[in-house]
Amino acid sequence: MTAPPCPASIIAADLAGMRSQTFGLARRVGLEPHLYALVPRGLWRHVPAAWWPSPLRAIQPLGLDSLAHPVISIGGSGGAVGAALRRKGATVIQVQxxxxxxxxxxxxxxxxxxxxxxxxxxxxxxxxxxxxxxxxAQAQVxxxxxxxxxxxxxxxxxxxxGNGRFRLGRPEGAALAVSLATMMRRDQVGIALTPSRRTAPEVCRELHDALAGPxxxxxxxxxxxxxLGLLACADAIVVTMDSVSMVxxxxxxxxxxxxxxxxxxSRRIGLFLRELEQVGRIRPFAGRLETWPVTPLDDTLMAAEAVRAHLGLVAP
Incomplete structure (x- = not known):
């Protein structure tokens, strides 16, 4: 009988992108993640986490007595708390x-x-x-x-x-909708589209209006x-540039x-996209279908192997 995976404590804001990264890493390592949602107290939410003099007092209580080890923290605020936990003897893997x-x-x-x-x-x-x-493979089925x-x-x-770096309001949504509709018509492709939680309702309406049809x-x-089903079934993918996680x-x-x-x-996202374009994994979307030979690119496996080696764990 296979033993259940060991737990890992995730110190992160309760946001989809942070859960995706930390949970994804933990599960690739062979650990079962448990989220301890990080919520700054009062005025500390307006102060950069690197300046918090006492990070564990700057946040809502995490229930430290129940924390499992290792701890996986993410981002600036997660890092401040993670560093404080390591000073107390925890093994801490920081993401970002x-x-x-x-x-x-x-x-x-x-x-x-x-x-x-x-x-x-x-x-x-x-x-x-x-x-x-x-x-x-499961999603494709x-x-x-x-x-x-x-x-x-x-x-x-x-x-x-839209976020603090890129705009995706109604005008940008309308332009994207026209480009997608042009590709659908000229290249005779099918389109399966998913918005995210961050997609504005007016952008969704523009997409629905432009792409209506069989x-x-x-x-x-x-x-x-x-x-996951769209990723699994796609012959090609179009993704907006605002999200490093989605790309x-x-x-x-x-x-x-x-x-x-x-x-x-965004300087950081620009560097990220430029490297992927240089290795031939992505291309700019210009309103037409483009296909070219590619190989899946996923560095999470390499990161998970490094964590396993540090923790002395065998591959799941």
Missing amino acids: NPRLPPGRFDLVIANRHDRIAGPNVILTRTALHGVTPELL EWGPRLAHLPRPLVAVLVGG DSWIWDQSGPNPY SEAVATAAPVMVAALPGR
């Missing part, structure tokens, strides 16, 4: 640049575009995630029949939302989430990935 010296953690796993270095720093080309070949009515080639479209399917955000999950598949530009600027 903690904005603190890497030596305050057992391991730091960051993207290359974070531009940090150290003997305990593991650099990846993509964000960490849990999209594995096994999960994609589930979603293949549901999407079988759409023309082939089938283009999966992953739409994010050759497209748009998730109405009710019922089972089709995200990273898309390039983990065997489909060519086209990135839809948005107004705005």
Whole structure:
């Protein structure tokens, strides 16, 4: 009888992107993640976490007595708390640049575009995630029949939302909708599209209006989430540039990935996309279907192997 996986404590804000990265890493290591949601107290939510003099007092109580080890922390606030826990004897794996010296953690796993270095720093080309070949195969079995009515080639479209770096409001949504409709008509492709929680309602309306018809399917955000199914069934993928996580999950598949530009600027995301374009894994989306030979790119496995080696664990 197989023993249940050992637990790991996740110190993170309760956000989808942070759960995806930390849970994905933990499960690839062979650990069962348990989230301890990080919520700053009062005025501390307005102060950079690297300046918190007492990180464990700057947040709502985590229930430290029940924390399992190792601890996986993420981001600046998670890093501040993770470093404090390590001073108390915990083994702490930090994901993303903690904005603190890497030596305050057992391991730091960051993207290359974070531009940090150290003997305990593991650099990846993509964000960490849990999209594995096994999960994609299961999703293909589930979603293949549901999407079988759409023309082939089938283009999966992953739409994010505006943030502090990029704009995706009604004008940008309308422009994206026109480009997708042009591709659907000229290249005779099927489209399966999923918005995210961050996609504005007016953007969803523009997409629905432009893509209405038998050759497209748009998730109405009710019922089972089709995200993995779209990744698994796609012959090609279009993803908006605002999300490193969505791009990273898309390039983990065997489909060519086209990135839809948005107004705005991010040095970090620009470096991330430039490297993937240089190795031929992504191309800009120009309103037409493009296909080219690709190989799945997923650095989460390499990061998980480094964590297992540090913890003395065998592969699951």
